[in-house]
Amino acid sequence: MKELNRLSVEEFKQTEKVPLVLVLDNVRSLNNVGSAFRTSDAFAIEKICLCGITGTPPHREIQKTALGATESVAWNYFPNTLEAIEILKNEGYKICTFEQVDKSVMLHEFIPETDGKFALVFGNEVFGVEQEVLNRSDFVIEIPQLGTKHSLNISVTMGIAIWDFVVKSGILNR
Secondary structure, three states: OOOOOOOOHHHHHHOOOEEEEEEEEOOOOHHHHHHHHHHHHHOOEEEEEEEOOOOOOOOHHHHHHHOOOOOOOEEEEEOOHHHHHHHHHHOOEEEEEEOOOOOOEEHHHOOOOOOOEEEEEEOEOOOEOOHHHHHHOOEEEEOOOOOOOOOOOHHHHHHHHHHHHHHHHOHHHO
């Protein structure tokens, strides 16, 4: 790991984090939860809010895809996604929900404030994000798709969304 210039778990916990929080709204697949942890570790995300029926560590199915990231990435559990959203709003986060809805903003057209704090909400693999959560969102963002399937796996959506926010916020140039 030294040759790859990787941080230890303790060093990671002490490092400055990207001002992003992931909110998983009733995500069923434990593999997708594990992917959220692994991607959050890769981009030094602040934390993950696991909500509703979303599984929580420790669980071997989460560990299978997280590859230990449940030890490095901070997380909280909320029985209700709206509770997490309200707390994040009170902490100054803008709520950005990823969903295909009328009047959503296309990701390539969305320009986040470079000094803002954002919570990115991702929903259930079948039913999407709860309507109440959509109603409380500051932005609803959609990833444009050109094929016949108009959905992406949540783990892919998270990777695209996080990368886009990291690039647009200028974090890589700091």
